[in-house]
Amino acid sequence: MATRPALRRLWNWLAPRLRRGLTFWRRSIQARVVASTVVLSAVVVSGVGWILLQQTRDGLVRHRVEVVQGEVDAEVADAQDRLAAASGTEVNVGRQQRDLVDPIIERGDSRGYSVVLAGPEGQDPPLRNGGGEYSSGLDLVSVPESLEAHFDGVNRATAWTYTQIVRRNADGIHREPGVIVGSQVQLPADGKTYTLYFLFPLTEEKDTLALVTRALLTAAGLLLALVAGLTWLVTRQVVTPIRMARQVAERLAAGRLQERLQVSGEDDLARLAYSFNQMATNLQRQIRQLEELSWVQRRFVSDVSHELRTPLTTVRMASDVLHDAREDFDPATARSAELMQAELDRFENLLVDLLEISRFDAGAAVLSTENVHLGDVVRRVVEAAQPLADQRGVRVVVQEPAVPVRADVDVRRVERIVRNLVTNAIDHALADDPTEAVLVRLASDDEAAAITVRDHGVGLAPGEASMVFNRFWRSDPARTRTSGGTGLGLAIAQEDAHLHGGWLQAWGRTGQGAQFRLTVPRHAGGTLRHSPLPLIPEDAVSSDAAIVVGPSGVVPALEEGP
Structure with a gap:
């Protein structure tokens, strides 16, 4: 429950900033262009960087595998030569195994790789349960089961695969990626086939790939910053005249008809500013003409309405006299007097309406609430x-x-x-x-x-x-209106x-x-x-x-x- 006030305060602090950010995003075309350009550039750079990293990794691993295979072939050839030299003497099997693997382990310790000698097929206990000879500190789980299965018989070809090299020492368990190569040799002492596993770490390749990755990330960051800056500068050259035109248009809409854009250069934006100024000048002239015409029209309606009141009053007086005396006239003359009275009423109403309209046009109408x-x-x-x-x-x-x-x-x-x-x-x-x-x-x-x-x-x-x-x-318009509107x-x-x-x-x-x-x-x-x-x-x-x-x-x- 105590977290609710904190969340509410956080939201009260964050909400206005989010609204301002969204408002800025909606109104700034420059920000949207820069953001979209940076996002697209990031997508392209990420794709290119991923491809480069893949190719670099494949190249490093391929080169490492070629070197490893050459080194394994040399070690196996040397071991076979030593076994062939000792084949004519009576040698204990265990002694011959140590003579075979110990020199290879010593060279592996000095060169940074590990060695495992697996016994012949059917050995008890099996390799994963402690059978065989191997470099000190190496955990035999480093040998993949799939590679062991490949050498489950005799006369198997040399093979390699990727593995996770596991070492145990006083500091704990350490894991590192590596390449393991397996090859078979025949021991003269018992005539059986043994398998030698060589485990080469890929630490240098991993460090090299990490260095390349950092370099690519640094270059990508600098490139995106450069793209953002260049995009901002380029869009600024286009957006700034548009903003100035918007500001001038707002001032024109507010009635400041003398406002104009500054024209510099002869490019498309300068020609746009020149055309905008011409348009503003023409609008100003037409608005002034319309204002003058409207003023003249209002003045004409007002003057005519006022000037007509005097003769209308005189005609009204004469019409009233004729209308009051219509009973003494013949029917046609009496009807004419009635029609004249009705039309004068209509004309007087029209005159009153025109005067009211002229007051509205002149802004002279006021409320008495x-x-x-x-x-x-x-x-x-x-x-x-x-x-x-x-x-x-x-x-x-x-x-x-x-x-x-x-x-x-x-x-x-x-x-x-x-x-x-x-x-x-x-x-x-x-x-x-x-x-x-x-x-x-x-x-x-x-x-x-x-x-x-x-x-x-x-x-x-x-x-x-x-x-x-x-x-x-x-x-x-053709319909008769009995109300006389x-x-x-x-x-x-x-x-x-x-x-x-x-x-x-x-x-x-x-x-x-x-x-x-x-x-x-x-x-x-x-x-x-x-x-x-x-x-x-x-x-x-x-x-x-x-x-x-x-x-x-x-x-x-x-x-x-x-």
């Missing part, structure tokens, strides 16, 4: 729109929770948003289906308040959801929602109607993360997309906010 019950605002809008709903034969139903839905909002602007949504829903609803009503719902939580307006009318065709908030856009209602509603730091979202499907959702923070200046009401109606497929209009503009979204 107060904590209000949004249910009162919705009911007030629905009551005002009831005559239009009765004319169209559409029912409007308001659903609100038992707990009042309150929020800090600009009442005038929220009321204008809801009015636009409700009148649009009534205007697009299907009047011949009394079971389908325009449904207005309210809900709230600790952070946000939401209002949805649902109709079951013609809906929105694919691609139209991205255009419903455009100025002067209509889904069917100007085409700016949803655009103004979008700006009002934006001003509150809220979202205005739209969902629709052809033949299934549409739903609009307004979500605002409950407290002024709050940040939205979700909406208390779903955007997609329960009777619709949940995979449909929507358009979210929030503080950052229009972006695609699903049920929750951006």
Whole structure:
């Protein structure tokens, strides 16, 4: 249990460093190129080094075996000569065995190899149980059983194999790799065939191979370090201009349109920097032109809107006089007076909307917030729109929770948003289906308040959801609108929602109607993360997309906010 706090402290210390390392790895193409180059180089160097070590080891062992076989052949020839010289005298078998092996053991002790003399076939005890003569300190397990089995008869050819030479002394047991060579000789004293085993250690070859291995590892380490350094320098020459271009692009995106890259040389990167600067210059010029054009357009709309108010007021006064006296006119003139009054109302509404749009464009729109019950605002809008709903034969139903839905909002602007949504829903609803009503719902939580307006009318065709908030856009320009909209209602509603730091979202499907959702923070200046009401109606497929209009503009979204 005591280890858990220590592990937790270790993780708390390690986690931020891991995150910084992962962030650096994701963002640094230079680090990834260097790492991948070093890894690939390490794989190649390891493969080449392994091949070189294998070839070196095989060469050392092959040379050692050739030398050993030559030395064994010389020893066996000398032994046979000595045995042949003593064959004419009566010699004890044991004495002849010692005369045979003792000189070889003495030379082996001086030259670094060991000797074992194994008795003839059927000797009791066998070699592994102590039979035979051998060099001092040698353990007979050093003789492989496979090689013993090779010399289980007479007239066997000389053979060799690898073995583990085991020696026992006062310091303990020592093991070392070696080569063992076996050869048969015939003892004249008894006429039987004996086997001589010569065990040559491979210590020098092992030391040589270790030296070569250390040299290769050192060279590989230095080579990888050199490759890493060269790769870092080469990638730095390419990455540094890219980083400078990124920094300049970020400053351009932040509005510092005068930023440019330094151009030095005539290589591809210099030409890229020159092209980047040309692009930035052209963008700066076009942005300034667009800003000037936008300013001129806004100024024109504002000036025209203000200039039209005076003649409109005069025309309105004359129209009011004619409209009030229409009963004294003939039917055609009276109808003309009514039409003129209606069109003046429409024109005045358009002028008011244009003035509101010009205030948004000029950045002069401000909020006057107060904590209000949004249910009162919705009911007030629905009551005002009831005559239009009765004319169209559409029912409007308001659903609100038992707990009042309150929020800090600009009442005038929220009321204008809801009015636009409700009148649009009534205007697009299907009047011949009394079971389908325009449904207005309210809900709230600790952070946000939401209002949805649902109709079951013609809906929105694919691609139209991205255009419903455009100025002067209509889904069917040729269709008669009994509500007399100007085409700016949803655009103004979008700006009002934006001003509150809220979202205005739209969902629709052809033949299934549409739903609009307004979500605002409950407290002024709050940040939205979700909406208390779903955007997609329960009777619709949940995979449909929507358009979210929030503080950052229009972006695609699903049920929750951006």
